[in-house]
Amino acid sequence: MRRGGLRRLARRKSTVAFLLTLPLIVLIAALVIYPAFYSIYLSMLNKTLERLVGLDNFRFLFTRDTFWMVVKQSCIFAITAVLFKALIGFCVAHFVHNVPAKGQRKWRGMLLIPWVIPPAMSTLGWFWLFDPSYSAFNWLFVRIGLPAVTWLGDPLWARFSVILVNVWYGAPFFLIMYLAALKSVPEQLYEAAAIDGANWWQKIWYVTLPMMRNIIAITVLFSLIVTFANFDIVRILTAGGPIDQTHVFATWAFLQGIEGGDLALGASVSLFMFPILAVAAIFILRDINRRGNEAS
């Protein structure tokens, strides 16, 4: 009698839970799952979207040098940018963490600005800064006797520039995550380490980093996904140029699919990100699972 009642209660609770999550499920289904499957379907059509061609689009991509260059550039772009974002985020988080509580809010607010400005707007600002003739950067360079740089015209500098802007835009996200993680490391661990004889660097290496491992892994994974799929910064700064050297998957997929009118090929390009990210995600998440939550 009582067991039956309990079971009914459980059932009722799960029903309520399901109903409460239903709007989100519908939203995700409509905005994520449907487009995902639709793009898989698209990638298997011919250019006029009339005929199924199987994996022909992918086969075609593999034969093209530009595609492999985009793969390479996407990897360089994402990995370098994430690395620097993580490094800068970590260093700045340490700085802010050590600022007395009074001034900390101000610093936190200011340092978050790049992240809260819509990236299209801030990238336009950077676009002006990179202008070869009238920009502040080149003005400064010339003033201190350095040659002017064609920031967005030279392949190497253009790659540097898009990464720089991405790092500028994304580092505050790492900052805020690492700051939260730093605050959750008990002060007594540092005191214990100080008594155990650890210097500043050893405290970071043996206490801070291991305590933040999971947060670092998750932020890196998350940022890797977002950076890999970045569109707006590259699109606005260089539109993939010069000579396609700064294209990443999203911008090249856009070029092929929307501007080039070959939706099927564009879909194939954008789908290509999936296996790369899936492998990275599996590795990072497996590591987090294995370690579990050590701080009980």
Added chain:
Amino acid sequence: MAQVNLRKVVKHYDETPAVRGIDLDIADKEFVVLVGPSGCGKTTTLRMIAGLEDITDGDILIGGDVVNDVPPKDRDIAMVFQNYALYPHMTVHENMSFGLRLKKVPKDEISRRVQAVAGILGIGELLERKPKQLSGGQRQRVAMGRAIVRNPKVFLFDEPLSNLDAKLRVHMRTEIKKVHQKVRTTTVYVTHDQVEAMTLADRVVVMNGGHIEQVGTPHELYHSPQTRFVAGFIGSPAMNLIPCGLEEAAGSLRLKMGNLAIPVPSDRAARYRGFAGRSGLICGLRPEHVFEDRRHLEPGQERFEAVPEVVEPMGNENLVYFPLDGVEVCARVDPDCGAQPGSSLKLVADLRHLHLIDDSTGRVL
């Protein structure tokens, strides 16, 4: 092994004083407990010895050397923290050996020392576990092991038992005492629990409001408190502190509490005579010195009657609470003496153990 000396040590947080100029000498191999209520400055004092807090003024000496500006790692001390502060990502072995590894002690020596200490503490089985896989008591042992394995000059304990349940606390208290008897390292131990202080210490330092109230052996503190604070703080149930007056009549001195007037024992009379007729005195009498009526009374023991409000049976004794001159007084009586709330009871006050306190100075006279 080393002695620790504090010379007029002062600590201010901004303008707020936490420690107001304390002097303390701790001998080599001594077990000293700092005890006092929250905010009395005991933990701050310990942290200053550890080097985790700067000192505002004065000197701290370890082994005869001034260590005011020496960083914690160079003071050769080990500390056990209130919540153990074990590194959660390291195994027990790694936790215990961390300090030695930083000092670049050879691996086989580290292993030997960790095994030896794990043996003393009975945690040999746990060396490969992580802290989260340990119980509170086991974590406590590991934290102690981490301190012992480094063989420091001084052990510092910051309320190490306060996170354990009552039963385990009693058990670990004994363990700590055993370990100190084996290892004989100078130890400074902070607690707010006076039972811990009394049971563990060679000497107890009672602190209050940033001052040292009294330093002494547990016996001295219990039987000869020097201040009202120490009298009230040490002992459980606490000492009865009853406002009183002294009156001299026909050559004998009588202690007057409300409508009660009890003769002061002759051996105390000379000491207290100068205070006769003065008000603002407090009679300090421990609960065990107020007990049920007996057939034979010693000189200095006097009968009186009281009406208990509450009777608390403790098994081996009953605690009886009754009002006297507006103060609640506790007596320890035999469970079979028939104490009942609301019905009159004959009690005896043993004034041979009286502590007379001057309320204005707080000093025991």
